[in-house]
Amino acid sequence: MPKDLVAASATPLVLGILSEGENYGYAILKRVNQLSSGELEWTDGMLYPLLHRLERLGYAEAAWKVPSGSRARRRKYYRITESGRQALAEQRRQWTVITGALQDLWHEMSPPPSPALLKG
Amino acid sequence: MPKDLVAASATPLVLGILSEGENYGYAILKRVNQLSSGELEWTDGMLYPLLHRLERLGYAEAAWKVPSGSRARRRKYYRITESGRQALAEQRRQWTVITGALQDLWHEMSPPPSPALLKG
């Protein structure tokens, strides 16, 4: 998977995951791998700076928590803000513009070579 | 439109345009604006280095031509190669993976705010 595509999808992907409910870094990492069938292969070093940026931009708020079994490792949970939801909606719109343009082109090409398509 | 998204879509967009038939820089620029309803706003300085890279990678071949009215300005026409078609197919597949992941997330969100959706 090329870097630029990974980079461009990172923010909407994480905001989208947070829109499902608050979550913490390590779990987000697993969720991304799951969503992309392991094709994205993020490292934690890629994710944490992104989470910090979302926080800096006001798109998410962070809070330290300890899971119920009080002995466990503390986690930093991120919760999406209203501003973050708006940003996500805008980015979603932009993706639609791009994918629309690409689909106009691919429309007349041979059928897609993808393994699993339209799984929604 | 954020830079990273523009950058990530540039190569598949141009390869897609070339898959319609050979074309030259200035006209590709117009086609991109048309396809994106003017939202992409590429400059020629962005396009030419990309075309050169496609050529260097063997995804396209270039040839100077003068349009039929022999007085006109010469143009450098690019034609997609077989290798370029394969690259396009692969990138198309990758986009499908990403958009699939995003759609999984957006699936349960509020309806898309996009102006014109699914125009295919």
Next chain:
DNA sequence: GACAATACCTAGCAGTTCTAGGTATAGTGC
């Protein structure tokens, strides 16, 4: 006591795109 999994963090390198500036021809209006 050693290893793996969980969990988080950051400096600064590395890699790239795009900005800004350049060249040149054809056509149009005056």
Next chain:
DNA sequence: GCACTATACCTAGAACTGCTAGGTATTGTC
């Protein structure tokens, strides 16, 4: 003949940014 716009292409290197690589620490388990 002159000025302006549209057409048409090119490139160096600044500017930006993401990621690599390395670091800390706890819990469980063999």
